[in-house]
Amino acid sequence: MSDADDIETTGLDLAERQSLRRVAGLRTELEDITEVEYRQLRLERVVLVGVWTEGTAQDAENSLAELKLLAETAGSEVLDAMIQRRQRPDPATYIGSGKVLELKEAVEASGADTVICDGELAPSQLRNLEDRTKVKVVDRTALILDIFAQHAKSSEGKAQVELAQLQYQTQRLRGWGGNLSRQAGGRAAGGEGIGGRGPGETKLETDRRRIQARMAVLRRELKDLRVTRDIKKAQRRRHGVPAVVIAGYTNAGKSSLLNRLTRAGVLVEDALFATLDPTTRRTQTSDGRVYTLSDTVGFVRHLPHQLVEAFRSTLEEVADADLVLHVVDGSHPDPRGQVAAVREVFADIGATGVPEIIVVNKADAADELAVKELLAAEPHAVLVSARTGEGIEELLLAVEADLPRPAVLVDLVVPYARGDLLSQVHEQGDIETLEHGAHGTHLVARVPEDLAHQLQHA
Structure with missing residues (x-):
């Protein structure tokens, strides 16, 4: 890519600044909202x-x-x-008030009923664009929230998505038609009379x-669900079971990789955010x-940001992993950009x-040249294909090498009557030598601390 392709931050040509470049379009059924619920x-x-x-x-173009x-x-x-080239989005209408007319013409010509903007719009930008184009305007954040709402299956996933939607929506409440007209008392209230007078409360305030109130309920539910997950996590830690997490850009093939490594049978779909509810499987080296x-x-x-906050307890599985x-996705046009975006969330x-x-x-x-560049930039990397199985053995060896070793070195004889402990050593420990003698099995191994305590008192 030449320097000429880089955008200038100053001295933009007037013609260039005002130009709208056509790229391609979308479709949505417009549905009025109830102000309390998120707009589906x-x-x-x-x-x-x-x-x-x-x-x-x-x-x-990759972003669009x-x-x-x-x-x-x-x-x-x-x-x-x-796509419009600008120094910064217009604070009033995102693409500049002069260009909104062209957008309106494009909407009318194509028969579209929704405009989706590639960014998070301020409430005023959203209102101004809707008022001028006369169709529903959705920003990137609302779009992602809607996809999450469609794909959430577990009670925790649904609660997380609803909380994120409400956090987004509470800043963007507005009246549609006469729905949010101000309540009033006396004759202005249609003759309500006694009990109906007073300043009242606007529909916006009620909503x-x-x-x-609903957000408070959801936070309590998520707190309870998190306690359950933390108990399970503590049990795994107590038994010295290392945790490996598959993370990455959406649609990079994480679920396919999990299925290839563990035969987990997780839903695999060529769609963004096909997986919202984390799946955990036990496997072994x-x-x-x-x-x-x-x-x-x-x-x-x-x-x-709302999703990062709502899904924080789920995403923290990554922070707590070993x-x-x-x-x-090696076939993506910008794999290094994907890596940077994921590490930003990390x-x-x-x-x-x-x-x-x-x-x-x-x-x-994948493109061979792009893969070579990525492997050169990331020395601790493995090239695989979850679909064909290429590179899977190499990946498993890399996982084995990087898994944490148990902390305590033991050198003792395990009685034959305690075969259950020996089985735990095979599962949780790293055996260096194992010899069967007259009184039991002589064992030299690294094991978790609680298992070492049981062995020493066997």
């Missing part, structure tokens, strides 16, 4: 709009291409898309209060050490210190 998006006919403020032209995939995952048909392998929700560029398998949840293996997936479909 049923996207059908949509126009995409992006503002290119930094980076290269390829970066801008990802928005297109997000919209299609939500059930949309892409009809048209536009905001009900949203806050070639020398018999048991460890858990967990799939996690996928990340994406500019993952909404090893992270960071899966990257930083948000305090997971930057966890040992990491970069797993470059989809080797059968």
Whole structure:
């Protein structure tokens, strides 16, 4: 990419600044909202709009291409898309008031009923665009929240998504038609008379209060669910079972990799955010050490802050892991950009210190040059294909090498009557020597602390 492709931050040509570049579009059924509940998006006919403020032209098109995939995952048909080159998004209308008319014409010409903007819009930007285009306007955050709402299956997943939606919605309540007209007393209230007078409470205020009450309920539910998960986690820790987490960009092939490594039977779908509810499976190394392998929700560029907060307890599985398998889609146009986006979320949840293996997936479909560049930039990386099985053995060896070793070295004889302890050593420990003698099994091994205590008192 040449320097000419890089956007200038100053001295933009007037013609260049005002130009809207056509790229491709989308689809959504417009549905009025109840102000208390989050606006359920049923996207059908949509126009995409992006503002290119930094980076290269390829970066801008990759971002809009990802928005297109997000919209299609939500059930949309892409009809048209536009990118405008600007120093920064317009504070009033995102793409600049002069260009909104062109957007309106594009919406009318294509028959779209929704506009999706590739960024998080301020409430005023959302209102201004809707008022001028006369169709529903959705930003990237609302789109991702809607996809999460469609895919959540467990009670915890649903609660997390609803909490994130309400956090987003509470800042964007607005009246639609006469729904939110101010209540009033006396004759203005239609002759309500005694008991009906007074300043009343606006519908907006009522809705905001009900949203806050619902959010408090959801936080309590999630706190209770987190306690259950923490108990299970503590049990694994007590038994010295290492935890390996599969994390990475959405649609990078994490669930396919989990299935390939453990035969877990997890849903695999060529769609963004197909997995929202984490799946954990027990598996073991070639020398018999048991460890858990967990799939996690996928990340994406500019993952909404509300989602990071709502899913924090789930995402903290990554921070608490002994090893992270960071899966990257080798066939993606910008795999290094995916790596950077995922590590940004790792930083948000305090997971930057966890040992990491970069797993470059989809080797059968990846560009050879792009893969070489990624492997050169990430020395601790393995090239695999979850679909064909290529590189899986090499990955398993890398996992075995990076798993933490048990802490306590024991050198003792285990009575034959305590075969149960010997079985635990095989599962949880790292055996150096094992010899069968007259009085029992002479064992030299590294084992977890609680197991060492049981062996010493056997």
